[in-house]
């Protein structure tokens with residue numbers, strides 16, 4: 491059933507995993523074998539000395555959004571009492587704090603605000619770059635660009651209503667997207683994060699991502715970014731109503747898109763793949779397990795009638811997450827980095843992710859608003875993140891957006907080694923916009939090195 495020699499060839503970079511083999515691995519391989527193979531492949535690509543993290547700040551500049559994703563607890567309508575769009579003072583404070591913490595990158599994402607013009611984004615980027623020239627602007631996401639194409643006034647191009655980008659003729663859509671990417675890149679955009687990937691298969695995507703970019707639009711935005719010399723990442727959110735084959739199909743579409751970027755020698759590429767399980771709290775889809783199909787009430791937005799898709803979310807636990815991450819390392823042989831998702835899975839499962847194909851622990855979390863709205867409130871500072879990496883047997887290293895190493899923490903002044911009493915080490919409160927989060931939810935302490 492599983493050809494071990496063939497898997498070894500994949501690990502060694504001499505062959506590729508097929509979609510059917512990925513499914514076979516998911517269904518039949520032991521967790522131990524998946525960890526072993528994905529770790530060997532990770533070591534071949536990254537060596538076995540360093541595991542990395544980045545210090546960046548996740549800034550959600552607005553929570554106003556014209557889409558209605560059923561897995562989202564973050565979005566608001568323009569006239570909701572707690573709708574917001576950040577002003578310059580708030581942005582300056584956040585970026586100043588980031589710089590003071592040794593940060594190198596701002597991850598700037600909405601909401602797809604239906605009213606903000608292109609000049610708002612251009613002026614924002616120019617202003618941020620002038621104030622914080624050392625900060626890499628990793629900003630927006632394919633769904634935001636799809637909305638930009640719909641609503642921006644760009645000379646020579648038509649516009650349409652929010653969520654109606656697909657109604658523009660294909661060649662107009664592509665040409666307008668290219669102009670928007672060029673203008674925002676010129677204003678200071680450095681790279682594009684892979685938000686909004688979710689699951690590409692349309693029977694799933696049409697149900698969970700209402701009013702949001704289609705899979706082909708998502709991939710087209712990244713193609714344009716790569717042609718224009720910007721790197722991007724790719725993401726997958728699983729563990730809801732998708733099938734396992736949908737997960738493999740999703741990874742296959744990312745791998746093919748990267749093959750295309752490599753074959754065409756485009757100056758930008760996918761540099762990373764990050765996957766995580768759906769977080770259910772406060773989301774319409776999260777209430778689905780209580781949904782009684784027989785009582786006549788529809789699934790939020792629409793009934794599910796396709797026999798191949800689950801009637802309740804297929805919630806993913808820790809081992810399902812680790813299986814998928816390991817398979818993503820084996821399948822995505824053309825993507826440099828696999829990121830562990832401790833933000834959703836918790837620090838210790840994130841740490842275990844380093845033995846299931848991940849080479850990177852993502853970001854020190856100064857601020858997070860989206861998954862915390864869905865009930866996930868993990869928070870780590872640099873010392874804790876370094877400790878998780880070191881206690882896994884690796885040397886922690888702070889990296890840049892392009893995965894080059896900035897600071898290797900092998901000396902006694904390393905953030906974790908400088909901590910003298912772990913029982914007292916606590917991280918700052920996780921920021922939640924507009925309210926102080928209760929301490930019990932947001933202060934996470936790792937009391938003793940023994941429990942790492």
Ligand code: SF4
Pocket residue numbers: 555556557558559562563564565600601602633702
């Ligand atoms: S997930 Fe993003 S695009 Fe979807 S509703 Fe939430 S904020 Fe909007």
